[in-house]
Amino acid sequence: MLKKERHDFIMRQINLHNRVLTSDLVQLLNVSEDTIRRDLQELVDDGLLFKVHGGALSKSYHSSFDDSTVYARDSKIIIAKKAISLIKDGMVVLIGGGTTIIEFVKQLPQNIAATFFTISPLVAVELAKYNNVEVILIGGLFSKNSQITYGGHVISQLAEIKADLCLMGTSAIHHEEGLTDTDWEINQLKKAMIACSKKTAVLCISEKLDITLRLKVCPIESISYLVTELEKGHGLLEGYRQKRAEIL
Amino acid sequence: MLKKERHDFIMRQINLHNRVLTSDLVQLLNVSEDTIRRDLQELVDDGLLFKVHGGALSKSYHSSFDDSTVYARDSKIIIAKKAISLIKDGMVVLIGGGTTIIEFVKQLPQNIAATFFTISPLVAVELAKYNNVEVILIGGLFSKNSQITYGGHVISQLAEIKADLCLMGTSAIHHEEGLTDTDWEINQLKKAMIACSKKTAVLCISEKLDITLRLKVCPIESISYLVTELEKGHGLLEGYRQKRAEIL
DNA sequence: ATAAAACACGCATAATCACGCACTTTACTT
DNA sequence: AAGTAAAGTGCGTGATTATGCGTGTTTTAT
Numbered sequence: 001m002l003k004k005e006r007h008d009f010i011m012r013q014i015n016l017h018n019r020v021l022t023s024d025l026v027q028l029l030n031v032s033e034d035t036i037r038r039d040l041q042e043l044v045d046d047g048l049l050f051k052v053h054g055g056a057l058s059k060s061y062h063s064s065f066d067d068s069t070v071y072a073r074d075s076k077i078i079i080a081k082k083a084i085s086l087i088k089d090g091m092v093v094l095i096g097g098g099t100t101i102i103e104f105v106k107q108l109p110q111n112i113a114a115t116f117f118t119i120s121p122l123v124a125v126e127l128a129k130y131n132n133v134e135v136i137l138i139g140g141l142f143s144k145n146s147q148i149t150y151g152g153h154v155i156s157q158l159a160e161i162k163a164d165l166c167l168m169g170t171s172a173i174h175h176e177e178g179l180t181d182t183d184w185e186i187n188q189l190k191k192a193m194i195a196c197s198k199k200t201a202v203l204c205i206s207e208k209l210d211i212t213l214r215l216k217v218c219p220i221e222s223i224s225y226l227v228t229e230l231e232k233g234h235g236l237l238e239g240y241r242q243k244r245a246e247i248l
Numbered sequence: 249m250l251k252k253e254r255h256d257f258i259m260r261q262i263n264l265h266n267r268v269l270t271s272d273l274v275q276l277l278n279v280s281e282d283t284i285r286r287d288l289q290e291l292v293d294d295g296l297l298f299k300v301h302g303g304a305l306s307k308s309y310h311s312s313f314d315d316s317t318v319y320a321r322d323s324k325i326i327i328a329k330k331a332i333s334l335i336k337d338g339m340v341v342l343i344g345g346g347t348t349i350i351e352f353v354k355q356l357p358q359n360i361a362a363t364f365f366t367i368s369p370l371v372a373v374e375l376a377k378y379n380n381v382e383v384i385l386i387g388g389l390f391s392k393n394s395q396i397t398y399g400g401h402v403i404s405q406l407a408e409i410k411a412d413l414c415l416m417g418t419s420a421i422h423h424e425e426g427l428t429d430t431d432w433e434i435n436q437l438k439k440a441m442i443a444c445s446k447k448t449a450v451l452c453i454s455e456k457l458d459i460t461l462r463l464k465v466c467p468i469e470s471i472s473y474l475v476t477e478l479e480k481g482h483g484l485l486e487g488y489r490q491k492r493a494e495i496l
Numbered sequence: 497a498t499a500a501a502a503c504a505c506g507c508a509t510a511a512t513c514a515c516g517c518a519c520t521t522t523a524c525t526t
Numbered sequence: 527a528a529g530t531a532a533a534g535t536g537c538g539t540g541a542t543t544a545t546g547c548g549t550g551t552t553t554t555a556t
Contacts, residue, residue, distance in 0.1 A: 033546095034504095054553095054554090121370070125370065128392040141382070142384060144383075251534075270513090280535070282514090282537080283535060283536075
C-alpha cells in the first residue's frame, strides 16, 4: 500500500471516530509501528490531526477554547497556584464556575487524583483532561449568563453530596458582610454548595475585596480559606486576617 | 507498443483502481522502469494524475483526500441545515453530543424557540447563545473520551423526560443492522435517549453509512429520520429508503 | 515503586527515483 | 534514397525515499 493511501485511510478513521490508536492502525494496515508513527507525524506536520500518546485525535474536536482574553489572567494564575495546595489526593471537591475557577483547573498538576463535583460544563471539560480525576457534572437548568447549571434540581442534588472542600469564585466579599451576590439563583446555589461541604475556599482577585452586593450568601465565618493574588501580609487583607478564615 | 497506447492503458488502470504501481506497469507493459516514469511524468504534466513514491494516484482520489477536514465540515453543515426543519417552536428536544451535533447547534437560526435537554456540556454552551432556548443539562459522570455525561444517574434522569424529538449522531449505521456502537456506556445511553423520545433523528455523514460495530443500539425501525449530506435519491441510501425511516 | 506500553532515534536495507549517456526508431528534408 | 534532427527507449550510477529493527528513553497504569 502506498504511503498516501495509508494517510488517506488514517484521516478517514479520524473523521469517522474522532480518534485512532497506533496499535489499531498497525493491525489494520499491516505495517510496523514506526511507519504509523511516521505517518502520524507527517499528518501532524500538515496540520491534519493532533497527536497524543497512543494514537491521534481529530483536530476539530480539541480546538475550542480561547485562553488569551481572560481578564486579570496573571492574578488568577497566582491564585490558582496557591489554591492547589488545598487539594489532597482522594478528596471529594465541589467546585463552582467562573473564570477564576477555570484558570485554577487549568493549573492543576497532571497527576492530581480526586473526585470533582461541578456545576460548570466548562470546568468539567477542563477537568476531564486529568486521568486520575473523576468528574461528576451536576445537571439542571443551564444559565446563559454564568454558564453554570442552577435551579431546584441542582440544589436538591447538592443536598445529597458531602464534599471535603468547596471551591468557588465570588462577585464580592467584605470582611464584615461576608460573601454577597446580585443574582438570586446563584445566591441560593452558593448557599447550598457551602452547606454540603466541610470546608469552603473562596478564590477571588483583590479588586473584589471589600465590596458588598444586595444578596447575602454567607458570613465571613463560613469561609475556611480566602485565596487572593496578594501577599499574606498585604494591607487590604487586614480586615479578613482577624476573622476565622485562613488566608493564602 | 506506442507511447500513446501506454498512456491510455495507464489512465484506464487509474480510472479503474484509483491507483497504479510503477512496478506493476513495468510488468504489464513490458517496458523499463524509466519509460514508465517518463510516461507518468508526462501524464502529471498534462494534469491527468497525481504521482507518488511507488506509483501514481487518480487526481480525484487525491483531491478528496487533502482537504478532508473541510470536506467533512461542509457535509456536517449541510446535514445541520436539513435537520433544522425538524425543530418546531415549543418542542422539547433531547440532543446528544459529537461533532456533527455541535455543528448542527451552531447552525440553528437565532430566533429558535425550544427546550433542549442535552448530555453534552459543549452542546449546552452552544445552545446557551440562543435567547429563546431553554437548556437543561443532564448531569452525571462525565466521560473523558466522548465529553458527555453518562452512567446510571443520567439514564434514570432520562427516564423522567418525555421529549418530542431526539437528535443524535452515530458511529455507525447499517440498513440491516441498524445503529451500532463500540462503547457499552454510550450504547446504554443512546438506548435510553431513544426510549424517552417520540421520534428519533440520526444525523451522520455518508461515510458512516453501512458500517456495523460491535454493540447494537437499535434497529433501523426505531429511527424516524435519517439525515445525511447526500441527496434524497442517492444510491447509498437505497437500503434505508425501503425502511420506515424518512430520509432528509 | 514497578512493569508494561508507547515512544524517539540512529542505522541498515531495499525499493524507488533522477540524470546522463548511448543506442534505436521515427519522421522529415533534400 | 540518403541524411539528419528529433523523439523514444534502456542502462548504469548515484541519490532519495520508505520501511523495519535494535536500543534506550519516556509515559502510563497498577
